[in-house]
Amino acid sequence: MFNFDELHNRKNTNSLKWDQFKERLKLKYNVEDASEILPMWVADMDFAIPQVIVDAITERLNHPIFGYSYVSDECKNAIQGWFERRHNWHIETNTLMFHQGVVPALATILETFTKPGDKICISTPVYPAFFGIPSAQQREVIECQLVAAEGSYKFDFSALEEQFKAGVKVYILCSPHNPGGVVWSREDLEKLVDLCIQYDVLLISDEIHADIVFEGYKHIPTMTVKNADKAKIITCIAPTKTFNIAGVHAAIMVVPDNELRAQLNKDKQAHGRDDLNVLAAAAVRAAYEKGEDWVDAMTAYVSSNMDYVVEHLNILDGIKVVKPQSTYLIWIDYRETGLSESEIMHRMLEKGKLAIEPGTKYSEAGRGFLRMNVACPLETVKDGVERFKRALV
Numbered sequence: 001m002f003n004f005d006e007l008h009n010r011k012n013t014n015s016l017k018w019d020q021f022k023e024r025l026k027l028k029y030n031v032e033d034a035s036e037i038l039p040m041w042v043a044d045m046d047f048a049i050p051q052v053i054v055d056a057i058t059e060r061l062n063h064p065i066f067g068y069s070y071v072s073d074e075c076k077n078a079i080q081g082w083f084e085r086r087h088n089w090h091i092e093t094n095t096l097m098f099h100q101g102v103v104p105a106l107a108t109i110l111e112t113f114t115k116p117g118d119k120i121c122i123s124t125p126v127y128p129a130f131f132g133i134p135s136a137q138q139r140e141v142i143e144c145q146l147v148a149a150e151g152s153y154k155f156d157f158s159a160l161e162e163q164f165k166a167g168v169k170v171y172i173l174c175s176p177h178n179p180g181g182v183v184w185s186r187e188d189l190e191k192l193v194d195l196c197i198q199y200d201v202l203l204i205s206d207e208i209h210a211d212i213v214f215e216g217y218k219h220i221p222t223m224t225v226k227n228a229d230k231a232k233i234i235t236c237i238a239p240t241k242t243f244n245i246a247g248v249h250a251a252i253m254v255v256p257d258n259e260l261r262a263q264l265n266k267d268k269q270a271h272g273r274d275d276l277n278v279l280a281a282a283a284v285r286a287a288y289e290k291g292e293d294w295v296d297a298m299t300a301y302v303s304s305n306m307d308y309v310v311e312h313l314n315i316l317d318g319i320k321v322v323k324p325q326s327t328y329l330i331w332i333d334y335r336e337t338g339l340s341e342s343e344i345m346h347r348m349l350e351k352g353k354l355a356i357e358p359g360t361k362y363s364e365a366g367r368g369f370l371r372m373n374v375a376c377p378l379e380t381v382k383d384g385v386e387r388f389k390r391a392l393v
């Protein structure tokens, strides 16, 4: 029904992953000619998006006028329906607020509710915007490292509590976790929510990876755990990772607290922001109304890509990989190779001709790891694995 094996040529499409990376590699690693390098880095997929989304955008394009618009009730109901069906989470549609992306939403939330010098706490390693945005806004970033546990990560709740006691204003949660692919347990989320209540910390729950979860695991929206209604929580959700439409630019903040919503509305007015553009709104509605089969099939395909990578990389000297519980990103532990990050990156780029992410991109806590994106046809994954092997001999 869906053909995830099909190879699509993304070169010369203004793709960050396939085109712009050459400039970055030149600047950072002195790579002169990146034409033979296979990109398995930034988090988008090399799969064609669901036809139902293309059809919805095309249908909208067929009307020749693109005047001012608003997000329809049908679109909001589609969002509500998806989270109800897929995540057992009932969202009131009047609590939805729209933004161009989860990253700009994080920036807006931090700007609205904190001031320069305030402490923003995160658990590292983590998606770089979590420290990049607060630093750029002159907030103080408090890093609490996650604790490695059998190829996965756990929270260090006593360290978190120490930090919260010292006056943290906001905690940003990545759930499921990028880059570790951890699906947090209900127990962990409850502990986190209780700590946020106890120390009056605003909890931002970035759940952009919620829909790509492998068999045996279940994503739990933070808003559905015990006491969540007593906490100050803003959840960021989006169809962009799930359906490979990051370039469409759309994200949703779920803000059940009336006071928080009022403040965010004031900020929206202050910055003259609008909701989704007409094409994004059409894409979001179609994705959440009609994209279910595609996501299930895509997740199964990515899961089997993961199995392939785990099987073939784990046999390499000094490399340890555990299948993640979610996301299409695989976190590769190379610490036992004895190579430094710059050594392994040069090997990957020069000998392997493979572009994957260095672990310290996710903070110092990621040193010793590489992140590989396996949301691509199996043929590409096999090629990537061969390149990885070549880099290490």
Ligand SMILES: Cc1ncc(COP(=O)(O)O)c(C=O)c1O
Residues within 6 Å of the ligand: 043, 100, 101, 102, 103, 104, 127, 174, 178, 206, 208, 209, 238, 240, 246, 250, 251
């Ligand atoms: C945890 C997390 N949040 C946000 C984003 C990006 O969100 P957006 O493209 O909506 O700004 C990513 C992309 O990889 C991510 O991993």
